[in-house]
Amino acid sequence: MDKVRVCLIGAGRVAKVHGSNVKTYIPSSEVVAVVDKDEGVARKLAEELGIAHVFEDHQKALCWGRFDAVVVTTPTFTHHQIVVDAARAGKHMFCEKPIALTLQEADSMIEECNKNGVKLQIGFMRRFDPEFTLAKKKVEEKIIGELLLIKSTGRGPGLPPEWAWDIEKSGGMLAEVASHDFDALMWFAQSRLETVEAIAANYRCPELKTKYPHFYDTAVVVGTFYKGKMGIIDMSCPVNYGYDARMELLGSEGVMAVGDTRKNSLSYCTREKGIIHPQYLSWQQRFKEAYIGELQHFIQAVISNTPPFVSGEDGRRCLAAIISSNYSIQIGKRVRVVY
Ligand SMILES: NC(=O)c1ccc[n+]([C@@H]2O[C@H](COP(=O)([O-])OP(=O)(O)OC[C@H]3O[C@@H](n4cnc5c(N)ncnc54)[C@H](O)[C@@H]3O)[C@@H](O)[C@H]2O)c1
Known part of the structure; x- marks a missing residue:
């Protein structure tokens, strides 16, 4: 073909x-x-x-x-x-x-x-983004030693379409927005999440509570991996200030930061507004390549x-961690991820 x-x-x-x-x-x-x-x-x-x-x-x-x-x-x-x-x-x-x-x-x-x-x-x-790809290569080369703690931040500028506000149709914002963070965590860790503990709240969209009582717009997940590391995800949307996808990786020999809210190295400065760096405004822009x-x-x-x-298996392991995180939110306890 x-x-x-x-x-x-x-x-x-x-x-x-x-x-x-x-x-x-x-x-x-x-x-x-x-x-x-x-x-x-x-x-x-x-x-x-x-x-x-x-x-x-x-x-x-x-x-x-x-x-x-x-x-x-x-x-x-x-x-x-x-x-x-x-x-x-x-x-x-x-x-x-x-x-x-x-x-x-x-x-x-x-x-x-x-x-x-x-x-x-x-x-x-994200697995095809030049920065994430380079970071992964450097981690594999052990430039920061053995990975100990991986943090991933995923924040979107606006709300997704209305169908996604219904957790029964989207899997909640951990699935809709933070799927990429779950995948990045497990990709870098080269291990599945073993346990997760998640908290979530609807801080930004109280008007959605009547129609979508389980909707949350902000969440934190703290996890452990089978291969003995820790992971943290923080997600929120709509954050208004732009699109924000960053990771920080702590290793036994150093630390690595991936991603930036700044779109490029351009900055400008005026007396009234101070120093301004244009930021990424959307996921389409940030992850174009x-x-x-x-x-x-x-x-x-x-x-x-x-x-x-x-692969489909990568999608499945992510989904398992998301479902268990949603369950942890519901019962207010740390849970083992059911694969
Ligand atoms: N990879 C990413 O960064 C990324 C970004 C946004 C959305 N997504 C994912 O992509 C999917 C779509 O999200 P979206 O924001 O583009 O949604 P959307 O609502 O903008 O678009 C979905 C379209 O599908 C149509 N549709 C609904 N049911 C259909 C059916 N049974 N057959 C044919 N058409 C149907 C709707 O009419 C709509 O036009 C979701 O799973 C979402 O999580 C991924």
């Missing part, structure tokens, strides 16, 4: 990023169809990106079938059904994080992909028939 034909399923926020990245940066791939249950939304994206075919239902797209792979960018509660159906139709799969809502769903998605011989890559784009990199990797995995570097 020298050109991978892609069907985008979902035409919302993240679909725009992936669709335009394929068109602009990945000549070995082409988006040939887009699906959205809101056909107007699908049509609009198709016009913007020059996509020839529009469907309002993924089953209709699969029946038509003239593509090799799907990029699943629908809300989390729909991932399971779409991935299972597409795997049975023999399509390779790039699925946005979090993989699904339950471990049973994740298991059946992984099983169907394996059974039908199709790839499954999960959208943990990483979003391109993860899809280039997926397309290459399909072309060369090699396993994607971020």
Whole structure:
């Protein structure tokens, strides 16, 4: 296969990023169809990106079938059904994080992909970010010795779409916003989280309490790994000041910081405003290269028939830690992660 034909399923926020990245940066791939249950939304994206075919239902797209792979960018509660159906139709799969809502769903998605011989890559784009990648390499070279403590901060400027405010549909903000932090922690630690203790609160959006009583916008997770390290995640959204993804890694011989709120080295200064560094305003901006990199990797995995570097199992272990963290919030105690 020298050109991978892609069907985008979902035409919302993240679909725009992936669709335009394929068109602009990945000549070995082409988006040939887009699906959205809101056909107007699908049509609009198709016009913007020059996509020839529009469907309002993924089953209709699969029946038509003239593509090799799907990029699943629908809300989390729909991932399971779409991935299972597409795997049975023999399509390779790039699925946005979090993989699904339950471990049973994740298991059946992984099983169907394996059974039908199709790839499954999960959208943990931080693993393709040049800074995170370099940090990982330096950690492996033991530049700071043995890792002891890993901290990850994930904060978003605005609220996600309304479906995500419902914990039953999104897995809560730990799944919607902090999935990337859970993945980064376990990727750097080269170990799964063994225990987690989480606290959460709704500080910023009291108006959502009536309709979504379990909604939280700020959370802290303190975890231990099987390989004897500690991890901390702090997440919050909407923080208004910009998009903020940073890590700090403490090792036996030193410390490492990854990421910055500053967009670049530009700064300016006036008497009235003081020193100003422009900041990252969105995840689309902060991880621009990483979003391109993860899809280039997926397309290459399909072309060369090699396993994607971020697997369904990676998505599943993250989901397990998120589900256990949500349970810890609920019962107010430290829990062992159930894998
Ligand atoms: N990797 C990242 O950084 C990142 C960033 C944002 C969102 N996400 C993930 O991507 C997924 C989508 O998030 P979003 O913010 O783009 O959501 P969104 O609400 O902006 O877009 C989702 C689209 O899917 C459509 N849709 C809903 N159900 C459908 C179905 N059954 N079939 C076809 N279309 C359907 C909706 O009409 C909507 O247009 C979520 O799982 C989210 O967690 C990942």
